Amino acid sequence: MTTSPAPAPAHIEVDGVPATDPGVLAAVMSGYGHFTAMQVRDGRVKGLGLHLDRLDRATRELFGEPLPGQRVRDLLARALGASGRRDASARVYVYEGGPLVRVAVAVREAAPDGLGAPQRLTAVGYLRPAAHLKHLGGFGQRYHGDAARRAGFDEALLTTPAGELAEGAVTNIALWDGTSLNWPTAPHLTGITMELLTRRLPSRHRPVTLEELPRFRAALVTNSRGIAAVTAVDGVTYEVDEELMERVRGAYAAVPGEEIVSGDGGGSAD
Incomplete structure (x- = not known):
């Protein structure tokens, strides 16, 4: 029985220059x-x-x-x-x-510290594949995010066909009911900023639909670059709740930074 030879490595060039x-x-x-x-x-x-x-x-x-x-x-x-x-x-x-x-x-370059500019969102019917992973190949979310900005919004809000909220194109969203932050549970990525805040602020994880949006008092989005208030989701508008945003900012600011170079020489995810 003969074995097939190993395939030759691909020859790849970038702008006419062979890849090293x-x-x-x-x-x-x-x-x-x-x-x-x-x-x-x-x-x-x-x-x-x-x-x-x-x-x-x-x-x-x-x-x-x-x-x-x-x-x-x-x-x-x-x-x-x-x-x-x-x-x-x-x-x-x-x-x-x-x-x-x-x-x-x-x-x-580092992103600026503090709260980001208020965001206006528009809902689109789209869910990322394998949404629990922060995976590559984000064509769909980039496509909808760019389309949202061309339409005069700041971010796309991804929803199920039934109108259940999932996540922003590059953010997590939370809705404030006056007592707790409500984090939608349709397929989404659990962002690190989201996870840190849910440990420090009253939070609920539950299904949230587009029809419910007028019932909430305020909304915000989070990602690795920071936190920002939401002032509109299409025709539903929110005032910036300064007290809430200061509370959220303070909770995030209180999270201690962890040293990249660990003192004991060990990793935390071995």
Whole structure:
């Protein structure tokens, strides 16, 4: 019995220049993988352990292997050191590889601290595939987000065919009823900022429909870049609840940052 020879590696060029590592570029070009995004302040990240745990879970689900937290910490520290930044917006991308998954880190200028500008949303009937994963290949959410901005809104609000709220194109949404933040339970990604806030503020996770929106007193969105009030979802408008937003801002500000370079040399998602 004869065996087939191993396929020759792909030849890949970028703008006419051969790629220095075609294997890495081929993994990136596949569009199959996942990532996490975070804000780094003085070498610390709020909810770093949650980021590491989520990276590990998604890597096991997609590629059948763990992603040790210490490996991610080391790569983050290396990229930050090479960039000369202590404050940064950082992303960790995970792609298929062999024998280990490939991990890419991108660092750029940090997002401003504090509350973001109020947002106007428009509802669209769309759900991300495998919404529990922060996966690559977000064509649908980018398409609807861009269409929302061209129509004069700031963000798209993704909903089920039955009108149940899921998430923003790149955010989580919460509706304030005067007592609790209500986080919709249609298929969505549990964002790290969302998770940190639900641990510190009265919160409920329940189905929320478009028909219910006028009953709420206020709304807000969250993602890795921060928190912002929502002033409209299509024809439903909200006043900015300054007391609520200050309470939310204070809760998030009180979350301690976790050192990227761990003191004990161990990761939190091994």
